[in-house]
Amino acid sequence: MFKLLSELRSFVSTVAIIVCVCMSLLNKASQKTALVAAATTTTITTTTLAGNDTDYLALLSIKAQITNDPMLVTSSWNDSLHFCLWEGVLCGHRHQRVTGLSLESRNLEGSISPSIGNLSFLKIVDVSNNNFQGEIPHEMGRLFRLQVLNLTHNLLGGQIPANLSSCNNLRRLGLGYNKFIGNLPIELGSLNQLVQLYMNSNNLSGAIPPSFGNLSSLKLFSVSENMLEGSIPDSLGSLKSLTYLSFSSNKISGMIPPSIYNISSLTALEARVNLLEGSLPQNLGLTLPNIKRVNIAKNHLSGSIPLSISNASKLEHLVLSMNKLYPGVAVDFGNLKNLLWLSLFEDGLGTEDANDLNFILTLVNCSKLRILSLDANNFGGVLPNSLVNLSTQLQTLSVSGNQISGNIPVDFGNLVSLNAVDMSYNRLTGTIPTSIGKLHKIQELGFGKNKLSGEIPSSIGNWTLANQLWLEENDFQGNIPSSLGNCIDLILLHLYGNNLSGSIPQEVIGISSLSKSLDLSRNSLTGPIPPEVGSLKTLVELNLSYNKLSGKIPSTLGSCDTLEYLFLDNNSLGGAIPQSLSSLKAIEELGLSHNNLSGEIPIFF
Structure with missing residues (x-):
């Protein structure tokens, strides 16, 4: 029995030793595997982020x-991260070279550091x-892989380097909204892959180089708002x-070359504010489809104005x-379903004839x-009733400075989107309908x-929502409607030169938003100046002259400390000049x- 127990103890000891040896071997193997894995990971990391x-x-x-x-953009530009991870x-994924700066x-x-020229794999700089x-x-001229260079809206100056060619x-080359000077480099005409060229809003001078006609891939070209001269190549x-x-x-002077009007892909032609001469080709609406x-x-x-405009069915803006231009507008606009903006002001159009505004009927189909804008011309006749059938999206209607007579159409209120009318x-005769x-969307109205x-x-x-109302120099009668006090955003109200009577509504003279001008002069207004005038704390001009106002000058007027022009003359005001006016x-x-003022002229004057 004892012999059996002794042999069993020996066997257990042997097994324990074997287990310990195996565990030791396993630990060593595990440590070696971990070291190999760590080394492999380090190698991969080093290879991937070497740069x-x-x-x-x-x-x-x-x-x-x-x-x-x-905004601490470059705070990540340090050794804690590989530069490919910098903000x-x-x-590029293949060579870990810098391909873009965004x-x-x-x-x-x-x-901009000259060292940017060392980033030889750059494709994008924005x-x-x-x-x-x-x-x-x-x-930068060394960056032969560069595809996009966008420097717009900065304060960069000097001349545009010719070696950008x-x-x-x-x-895409965007240099707009900077302070660049000098001529447009003729060398840029060799960039035959260029699709977009923005050079607007700088101080560039000289002429547009004829070499730019070699930019065969160009889709967008803008050099607006500079000081360029000469003619269009x-x-x-x-x-x-x-x-x-x-x-x-x-x-820019001279004529727009006929070849420009033959670019059938053209969707936008902007040439405002130059010295261009000549006339528009009569086939313009056909050659620019x-x-x-x-x-x-x-x-x-x-x-x-070319009659063929009616064929330009995609036209949205005609300014x-x-x-x-002369003599009138004979274009049928009915086919221009996309027309958003028609501006013909100060063109000398119209002959003061009764039919001058007949073209408005063709605009009824322009639902967008x-x-x-037709102001400052010689249009005669009456406002056609078709005016009220124009697009309900119409926001601005201006026909001021013409020879238009007759009434304002009764249903003028149908144009519910109007926010500016002049x-x-x-x-014009008759009443305001x-x-x-x-x-309800009116902001500015001039009658x-x-x-x-x-x-x-x-x-x-x-x-x-109204902020400016011009109703001056007509023959309006009756009282000033107190409901005008609801126009709490008014900055200007002109009612002068009419036959208005009654007192000045306190609701009107108390519109605190009035800041530009309140002119009620040359009417027949009576009664005192309401004390609510003190609410006009930001007003620049107050004119109540040439009326029949009475009572004292309200002391609250001294609160209007931004007043630059104050006219109370030619009334029946009495009493002393209030001391509070010293605040003006x-x-x-x-x-x-x-x-009928009395007392002394204040020393503060």
Whole structure:
């Protein structure tokens, strides 16, 4: 028995030793595996994030020239991360080289480091909407892989480097809204892959180089708002892929080359505010079948509006204002279903004939029309009743400064989306229709300097969004509607030069938003000036002269401390000049004559 127990103990000891040896071997193997795995991981990490010293140093140099980084964009640009993981840095997957800098709209300040030219794999540079100053480094010309260079909306200056032409893969070049000077480099005409070229809103001068006609891939070309001179090169007509062409707000002269009107792909032609001459081709609506926007306002164009415009069925904006067009508008706009904006003001159009406005009937089919501007011409006749059938989306209607007579159409209130109406400086008669109260979106309305009569309808108080109302120099009678007090956003109210009577409603003179002008002069208003006048704390001009006002000048007027022009003359005001007027420190002109005032002239005057 004892012998059996002894043998059993020996067997257990042997097994324990074997187990210990096995466990030791397993631990060593496990440790070795872990070391191998760790080494492998380190190798992979090192291989993946090794990068390129040239790119790393170039990025640090770029960071060094950023003097203000309020959004802490470059705070990640340090050794704790591989540079491909830095914010705003894009890298290629294959070689871990920098292929893009995406730093737009970060409020960055400073200059662009010349070291950017060392990022030889760069395809995209977008630092738009920042505050970078200085010049474009010439070293950028070394970036032969560059496809997008967007520097718009910065403070960059100097001349545009001609060697950007070496970046022959460029597809988008955005230099707009900076301070660049000098000529447009003719060398850029070799960038035959360029699709978009923005150079607007700088201080560029000289002429548009004819070499730009070689930019065969170009779809968008904008050099507006510069100081360019000379004529438009005929060679631009060779750009058969062009869709958007703008050279507005320059000093470009001569005629628009006929070749431009033959670019059938063109959707927008912007040439406003230049010195262009000549006339529009009569086949314009046929040769530009895709045109959506034509804006050639404020030039010296002459001749008639082409009848073929009616064929440009995609047209949305037709802005020909401030030219020398004649004699009238014979275009049938009925086919222009997409027309949003028709602006023909100050063109010399119209012959004061009764049929001058007949074309408005053809606009009834333009169901998307939002802006119709015909002011400062020679249009005669009456406002056609078809006017009230224009698009219910119409927002702006301006026919001021013509020779239009007759009544305002009774159903004028049908144009419920109107927010700006100007019919001033005409020969309109009759009354303001009560339907006008339906124009709940009105912000600005001008019926001034006509021959309108009757009472100002109380429904005018429905215009709670109104901020400027011109009803001056008509023949309005009766009281000023107290409902005007509902127009709590008014900054200007002109009712002068009418036959209004009764007292000044306290609701009107207490509209605290009035800041530009309140002019009720040259009427027959009676009674005292309401003390609520003290609510006009931001008003610049108050004119109550040439009425029949009585009582004392309210002391509350001293609260209107922004007043620059105050006219209370030619009334029947009495009593002393209140001491509170000493608070009117901004006064430039003050009229108190021809009243019944007494006492001494205050020393503070």
